[in-house]
Structures are given as C-alpha cells and as structure tokens.
Amino acid sequence: MTVRLALSVNGSRLNSSIAQLAQIGKLPGGGVSRVAFTKEDLLARKLVESWMREAGMTVRIDAAGNTIGRYPGLREGAALATGSHIDTVPTGGHFDGVLGVLAGIEVVRVLRENGLRLEHAIETIVFTDEESTVIGCKAMAGNTVNNPEYYRRSDGTSIQTCLAQIGGDWSKIAEAKRHPKEIAAFVELHVEQGGVLESTGDCIGVVKGIVGQYRLGVRVTGSPNHAGSTPMHARKDALVAASQMVLAVNKLAVETPGEQVATVGYLTVWPNATNTVPGKVEFKIDLRDLSETNLEQLLAKMKLEFQAIASATQTEIEITQLLHVQPTLAAPKIQNAIVEVCQELGFSYRHLISRAGHDAQEIGRFTDMGMIFVASRGGISHAEDEYTSPEQCTQGANALLQTFLKLDRLYAAKGDRFIELQGIIKM
Template sequence: MQGRELLAHWMKQLGMQVRVDAAGNLIGRLEGLDPHRPALVTGSHLDTVPTGGRFDGALGVLAGLEACRALQDQGLRLRHGIELIAFADEESTMVGCKGLAGTASDDPGSYATSNGQPIQDNLARIGGHWPSLASARRSDEAYAAFLELHVEQGGVLEQRGDAIGVVEGVVGQRRFSINVKGQANHAGTTPMGLRQDALVAASRIVLAVEAMASRHPGDPVATVGRLEVWPNAANVVPGAVALTVDLRDVDPAVLDQLVEELMQQVENIGAETGCPIAVDPQFSVDPTPADAVVMATIAEAAADLGLSHSHLPSRASHDAQEVGRRWPMGMIFVPSRGGLSHSAAEFTSDEQCWAGTSVLLETLLRLDRQLP
C-alpha cells in the first residue's frame, strides 16, 4: 500500500488525474491535445511474489512515470492522452488487467488469492470495489495502444548480448494433470517381467514431453513440474504416480500439435507398460500476439537509439496478455542478470533500465504521430 500511495503522490506531482477503478488499478492520466482521441497506455504491476525482487513489474510502472516526467520537463503534450496504470494483483489473480479488459470472472470463488483472503476484501483494501467490478471495463475506443516494459525474467537477451527484447507475443498455456495407475508390490520378490511399475510409465512420459518440445520446429517449452509417487517407499514398486505437464508456445497451432502428440504418447506408453493413464486438463490460456505496428515501432525506436535488439516471445504471463486481447499491445524486455526472476537476486542494471525506458518513451512519441 505504501508503494501505491507513493506512486499516486508522484502522479499528482506531474499534474496527472489520479483514480483507482473498481478492479483496484491505480490510474494516472495526462490529457492530450485532443481529449477525444483514444489514449496511449503504459504500465505494469507493483505486487510481487514472496522473496521476489525489485524489478519484476515495478520497473514498467516507474519507467512509465519517468516517460511522463520527461514529456513534462520538455514541455511536450502529445495528441493522445497518456494513461499510466499500476495493475492490481498481477502475480495472483490478475483481477486488475482482467477487470480493465472485461475478461474477469464475476464469481469470487474462482479467485485463488495469494493471502487466502476473499477477493472482495483484497480489492476493498486497495480502493477497489467488487460489486462494481464490471465498471472497470474500458470501451474499445478508450485506448489506441498498450505498451509494457518488463524485465525478461529469463536469460535469452543476456545470452544474445542484446539490450532490448521486442516481444512477439505472450505465450498460451495448456496444463494437464496426469495420473498413472500401476500395481504396488514387493521390490525384492517381484521379477522385472512381472512388474506394473507406475513410475517407469511416468518416467517415459517425462522423457517424451522433453523430447517432443526439443524436436519441434519453433521454440515451444514443455515442463513436468510436479511428480508425486505412491507409496514412495524404498522397498515398494511404485503403484501410482501423479504428474503435471505444462505446454507453452506463442502459436496456437503449435500448442494444438503438442497437445495431440502428448495424448498419443500417453496412449502408447499406457499400452506398452500395462498401466492405465488418465489425462485431465487443468486450464487453457490462449496466446496473445503483439500488434505488428506496435512491435515494428519498438524495433525502430531501439535501432534509432543505437540499441541492439532481437525478437522473442514472453513465456510468462503479464498484464499485457489480457490487455492485448482488446487493444493493440506491445512489450519491451530488458535483460535479467543470470536469467533470475521471482528471486531476491533478480537484477537489471541502471544502464539497462535506462535503455528500456528510452525505448518506451521513443515508442510512445512515434505511436502518437502514427496512430489516429
């Protein structure tokens, strides 16, 4: 709350109109020369995960504030208004960006909050209002484009030696819970040929998941992130295994292909091992592509500023994922040292933050000239 209050204070110092919408988003607006034009929007989130770092989310908010400050210092007033948004609860429920985009559920029980408190109470604590959540939805005509500066949260830019990442889109996700049923039995007295080992079948699924993503054209990722073995005893042949499979790619067709291949692999492994295998979908999130014009403008801004850049997808969810379902979206990545994020060791240098902020400001200026 102190961070939000300080940000609101800084917004007001810049002469911004400041408000909190029903979804808990803190919004500051600099009016443009033509108040009837749709606004250019930038921002990110201020919340973080336990033991998280200083840059995830906060960089995008403060960079947007600095871009607005630079415009004020230079006496520049854009044709479009600018809105700076600190979205509510990105790390948990994403109620802020979903509320703004009109994709938020109206069922309070569907929100798994990080503190275990009802979503209604959490919103009230930051100035939101659950009964009026639908009022946070903005009209199609409200915004011209959305830009989010964010740390990469991975090691690709650092490996490439690039200062700026031009994000192609936010990946979609398909997640499954898989349960393998074998037969628990004595580890010493059960011959290898007579075993129905659930862990052997599950291990083959793990290897199949890794192999299908590695050999697939493009750059999808596939992860078995949880594995539970029963009875999990040293002298017992495993009788059951539960695991999760997470598939991600920016292309929905690739996701569909990965899902189809996963199902075929599971069917084959079940038949070959004699272990019944059940696959249950947990959730499905569609990719959000970046807008071609916004993406090209980011790349041009970086090039003209003399900053090396390359294209890459975002494999983590961001506020831009939901906002981009309604309005043209673009994301700017800056490097994360060692690829670390969601960690106290998360770090991006002052120079890298400056580079990202400069590209953000230059992109806003160019979009103001280009967009109606």
C-alpha cells in the same frame, strides 16, 4: 537530430524513483517484499499515485483497484497506455514491474516539462496483484472469474476485503473492463526475467508475444504388488509407464521444430515404498509456446504417445487439463515502431518471446499490445539479486518514450499532428 529524438527521459530522476520505491518493503538482504494488499503495497500505491499527480496526471482507481493516471491529449478519445505492477513476490527485487510503472510516469514528466501534449492521452496504469491473482489486468480485459472464492487469499482474506482496502469494489468488477476505443495501444516496459539479452549483449528486447500455456495433470494407474515375488512380465508398474511418458514429453519438445518448452516438474508415486511395485503415479506437465496451433498439435501427439505407452505397460491413464492460457501476440505495428526507435537511438535489439506472463498478456486480448524488454543480470528475477543497471533502465524508458511519440502518429485519426508538435517545441 530531429526535435522528437532530442526528447529524452531524465535517467537519474527515473532511477532515484526506483530506489525510493524499493525502500517500501525493503528486506535486509537488499530485496523487496511488497505482496499485493499488504500495508507495504498500500504505501507504495499511495506514493506512486502522488508521483502521478505531481507529473500532471489525473488519477482514478477502478473497481479492480487498478490505479490509472491519465495525462490528457490534444483530442478526446482513445489513450495510448503503458504501465505494469508494483506488487512483488514475497522475496522480490527492485525492478520487476516497477520499471514499467515508473518509466510510464517519467515519460509524462518529460512531456509536461517540455510543454508537450500528444494527440492521444497517455495512461500509466498500476495493475493490481500481478504476482498472484492477476485480477487487475484480467478485470480490464473482462476475464475475471465470477466466483469470489476463486480469489480468496491463503490467509483467508476475501477478495472483497482486499479490493476495498485499495479503493476497488468487487461488486462493480465488471465496470473495470476497457475497450479498444478507450485504449488504442498498450506498451509495457519490463525487465526480461531471462538471460537472452545479457547473453547476446543486445540493449532492447522487442517482444514478439507472450507464450500460451497448458498445464495437464496425468494419473497413471497400474497395480501395486510385492517387489520380490512379482515376476517382471506380470507387473503393471505405474512408475515405469510414467517415466517413459516424462521422457516422451521431453523428446517431443526437443525434436519438434519451434521454440516450445515442456516440463514435468511435479510427480508423486504411490505407495512410494522401496519394496512395492508402484501402483499409481500422478505428474503434471507444463507446456508453453507462442503458437496455439503448435501447442494443440503437441498435445495431440503427446496423448497418442501416452496411450501407446499405457497399453505397452498394461497401465491406464487419465489426463486432466488444469490450465489453459492463450498466447498473446504483440501487434506487428508496435513491434516495428520499437525496432525503428532502436535504430534511431542506436540501441542494439533482438526479437524475443516472453515466456513469463505479464499484464500486457491480458491487455493484448482486447487492444494492440507491445512489450519492450531490458536485460536482467544473470537472467535472475523474483529474487533479491534481481538487477538491471541504471543505464539499462534509462535506455528502456527512452525506448518507451520514443515508441509513444511514434505510435501517437501511427494511431492518429487523421493527419500528421507531429508537425504541429514540432512547432510547439520550438516556441
């Protein structure tokens, strides 16, 4: 076994950190509630910051409130970065986000106790509010919305107040933007939040990319009329039209080759009365895929079909784009590095698509990005039952550690510094 492969994380230390963090915001049912900017979030941030310092990292908080721990490298310049989030949904679990942050700290602990520095500095980042505004990673990518009202919370608190509480500063949000010359590559370890790895029995998910998303609002206008006295041929039934459109969305997603998913999960009917022909329907479409071209083609086909349905049903349609998020592909170089690591460590692996958003989606817009998934029991997350075993968490963290060691050479400006590192290890 090479010296590099002899390095491994301390699984019990990693898992006890995960358990300790889960005490903050602990729910009676075993889950965690640690919504961003609450006192639980603040306490958790403080604890994680102290762990970063103990691991030998310098810590700074940027204008977006992101906590950035940095372990210096042998040379100045771009860092290799990892991290995730420690905020949760109101009723969340122990692992979503937390695993990525604490594995990032564990990687540094291992390097430090072995007297090692990599060529690159390592940054472990806690991104602000991943579960709601996603402001931390967006600010780092330079993609925040200028209007602070956009970020006002449902309890009325302003983003200025929220960021000030965690050491950020809304007025300087533009300064949180990072560049490829500061972060050469970013790798996020995360629980899968889906059931693919559990069903295939594979140990590691090598993420190909994070899907892009379109959300459309569709309004179908017909003519409300008496359900008894309006003959069938004289109706302009908005619900009949909308129903055909819902089926058309489903058919398109099922029959088009590819891995796209399309959902109509919201629909309202006016006047929604048993004895009235529906006069108006509004529904929303959620469309996701890794290929932006495929998404655009699907949308074009969908619109054509909707128009045909509208004219056949004598209704009118109005389509509004509510959301558009571009997909982010994982850098092939990083995917290959993760695959090689899995082969070396004897971990079974599978390439898969992330259908949920992650901090890596934004970071991947300005620098090379990769993601490592480990299984979620039953595919469950954002729930108290979320569970990934200590062994799986440890395997994920070891994959992250080894991927960093590999990327350190791949992204090195010159030469193979690892030869020298081996010398250091042997001391």
